[in-house]
Amino acid sequence: MAELDLHYLTELAAQLRVDSVRAAAAAGSGHPTSSMSAADLMAVLFAGHLRYDFDRPDRPANDQLIFSKGHASPLLYSLYKACGVIDDEELLSFRRRGSRLEGHPTPRLPWVDVATGSLGQGLPVGVGVAMAGRLARLPYRVWVLCGDSELAEGSIWEAAEHAGCEGLDRLTAIVDVNRLGQRGPTRHGWDTGAYARRFGAFGWHTIEIDGHDPVQIDQALTDAANPRGRPTVILARTRKGEGAPEVEDREGAHGKALRDPDKAIDELGGTRDLRITVHEPPADVPRRFEDGPMSLPAYQVGEKVATRTAYGAALAALGQARGDVVALDGEVADSTKTEEFGKALPERFFEMYIAEQQLVAAAVGLRIRGWTPYAATFAAFLTRAHDFIRMAAVSRASIRLVGSHAGVSIGEDGPSQMGLEDLAMLRTVHGSTVLYPCDGNQAAALTVEMADVDGVAYLRTTRGDTPVIYPPGERFPVGGSRVLRHSPDDRATILAAGVTVHEALAAADDLAADGIPVGVIDLYSVKPVDSAALIEAATTTGNLVTVEDHRLEGGLGDAVMDAVSELGPRVVKLAVTDLPGSATPREQLADAGIDRHAIAEAVKRSL
């Protein structure tokens, strides 16, 4: 507290409350009361503890601040104003069309690296940022402002487990325990001990304080900075809407502008124009990634290899070549084959155990600190992280995801293990790229190709071995496709990707033997899809048959239909429509109606 002034901090917190009330009043909506409870916490953090260069938000030494309770955006924006990086006019543009000050913070603001607003995500992402700091040997701290309601999310406890077990002691969660959720009281109210017991059990250092007492806050933040091999959680008892009797500690005041903002502003002592001088971070040490030559795996045409195996080998090769590449896996690296990377480059491999939300959040956290993360698990289990993937897109975080064991072709394990919804899930993600290789060399090439793609990029791999059809060394650009069979007499074109490419080729052979020439296109880039090739096929044969080891909805077939919908060709979609059980891979493909025979039949029916 030596360098801080109690009066200044109290006045600053009041200013932040007033500005939060003003911003919400100008917008006619927003979350002023959730901002007011945390004003003292953030006033002390910004004035005394945060080390951040607002002029250079990309400085590696900058601390990371994440508002996991993203709805407290008026407080964040009021802090920015106090720091002098936005002016009062911009503050009052809150929630207006075109304003950078959105309802929940997004990277449209240069000082926001991760979008929040879906609760329980900021802390897991903060864990990823702390992992990034340890990997880069950077001394920055990670401060995550959490709400008490969001501690009910399982993802918080995935984060608690990872940070606790890994001893990420540069991570501090500051929990604004204002006892009121959106609808009413939280489960534990002001019982900060309930939270302390939980975090303590997960290995965290816990501090319980009065969140409106700057002295206690300052002591807690100072204590949190002590290296002790454990992350710290500061559990701060606060009052929602603190300082404005209209709303203070009252139910029914969540997520609304105040009825009488002027009265509240008066009660809070009126507007002020205090400034915050945030501490500079230490001098940057130039970052150097250790790069090397790349030696991609090469498979001979006709050889059989699983695309997951090729991905694993290619990722290890990519990691050798590029020091910025890191890999994460959800305790299935022996199945996804990420283990190849782990063996080659253990320092850049992260075992995230069976916690897919934290898996993806860690990738986001590593990404926003400059690493190029690949995160893998079974395609089916990426659904566990759907909300995190969705939000990664809002964060403009270019993470790479890899889903193995896609489709019914996994065989005996049954439907719980089959990724049958992943193409649909990943295609709906804003700005995403979806790749689905059919052979080893293509899988290896796409593993490298996706490294620098903007946005969320997804690689779908197959469990079983498939024949190599492309020679080593070919390139497969995002948005491309490969014509595998074509003649001027083609009566239909089969569109396939991954395991169904091989079924389509076999069907084309069978049909050719029956005197029916058909084209076959390998649509390895499911999104963006090669519209030009599809339009060409639609125009020439006018008869498209799509086949995919995925559900009928939202996958490859829909991508094709979407590309050609304004032309109006006939499209027949083959996909998984029933609920599979256990069976061999070949039986599964037959039962689902996506094997060579089903394709040939569909083509004949379509003529």
Place this chain on the structure above:
Amino acid sequence: MAELDLHYLTELAAQLRVDSVRAAAAAGSGHPTSSMSAADLMAVLFAGHLRYDFDRPDRPANDQLIFSKGHASPLLYSLYKACGVIDDEELLSFRRRGSRLEGHPTPRLPWVDVATGSLGQGLPVGVGVAMAGRLARLPYRVWVLCGDSELAEGSIWEAAEHAGCEGLDRLTAIVDVNRLGQRGPTRHGWDTGAYARRFGAFGWHTIEIDGHDPVQIDQALTDAANPRGRPTVILARTRKGEGAPEVEDREGAHGKALRDPDKAIDELGGTRDLRITVHEPPADVPRRFEDGPMSLPAYQVGEKVATRTAYGAALAALGQARGDVVALDGEVADSTKTEEFGKALPERFFEMYIAEQQLVAAAVGLRIRGWTPYAATFAAFLTRAHDFIRMAAVSRASIRLVGSHAGVSIGEDGPSQMGLEDLAMLRTVHGSTVLYPCDGNQAAALTVEMADVDGVAYLRTTRGDTPVIYPPGERFPVGGSRVLRHSPDDRATILAAGVTVHEALAAADDLAADGIPVGVIDLYSVKPVDSAALIEAATTTGNLVTVEDHRLEGGLGDAVMDAVSELGPRVVKLAVTDLPGSATPREQLADAGIDRHAIAEAVKRSL
């Protein structure tokens, strides 16, 4: 232990191990080692504690057993054999095409109510079953066999929190702490204390035992049955592959048949044919739901009301009429409007706080015990439970989901709160029904209509008020649609649902004024979609324009294309393609290109 015989239990456990090895050997795959570690636990449970009528699996008084570690299916099936409900031949059909004994348990078996295999789901579903028992005042117990690896899943801690805080003392988690995950050692190995501290902090009674000692197991299960107002977790130290030196406590032996099963069977003492006599449950008390008259809300044409509001009122009315209806909400009942049900019928309303995985899992648990659950949160946040929804379909659990605040039309809150992927997510779910009402009376009718639909049913609601266009009392069957504008001269047909119906009607008015007659169809049933109506429209106008407040991929437009793809009409899809920010609802619709003006433009361009 009085009524149990130690020698019998030891022999029975050995038999279960032998049969697990045999089943996996016959299949050539499976998880024998994960079965062997838990054999003693399940032998004692089945022989001495479980109360279950295998002849009548639907008896309300039956205990519930859930293998949350579903990969231990060989153990479960070996238990069934020992109980005499499957024979040895069926046991050896494990993982074969057509067998009921799938790689992971599913309800193809009459004694399996919930499919598992996606880890971390069995315990949350067990919480739902325990909630159902308390609600029905039934004394059954819920036993959930968990693996240690899956305790890394956040969903486990959502379950721990709910069960602990609610004091669900008829729930017992039995954790098979065999220290080895799929890829290698778990985080905590045999440190059962680490798990005990965590569960203890969440309010559970904890017991740590040697999981291969029948006496300790029996004492623990007896202790778990003592009513103490807290759920119990039994943390049992075990060895994976116990009893077979080839695999016992060894890495690299996960998920594989043994190399030398005959040797292992010898080492385990050979095959046996012991039987288990499972205790009968207490006599059933006939269940009576309190039913009453239904008084649905009625809105006058032209009135403005939000579909979420109509859903809330209708659900409360449905709950009054039907005693089997229960409602759950993810701490946003004031926004989803489930609060109307909560006010009217507090005993049947469950506040699940911000824990969407547990929200959906609880619905599944309630459903498999005969209740009709409606679970609601923001449409965006249902993505958090994607894997649970996917698995609910594998479980054939007819749960009802309601997602509010769909689309950009929520306005200022921004993209984190906008459900823009929910139609795609729910459409891909096997056997699902997806409904999207556009006005209050339709929303009320569909809320009731969905009550008895088979499978996962989803209702998508809108935040803002929309004009009532249908008189009260009309029916809207699943799979239907409504033609709102039609003339023989129509030059295009606009397909819309929800908020875009009103934009489509306005566009049709604008186009009519410009001398361009167009049809408008309300596709309130997005899945199943009204193919007949779409084919009719495709055939007559040959020019379809779809418009939806959802991403371009996987939603209404794709449903339309799918229905008409083999006819080949031209289809123009209007949907959200950019990343929205904050703006008013009207600005959002305009910016996304899905408002009346954008629709009219698209129709003109399409001509």
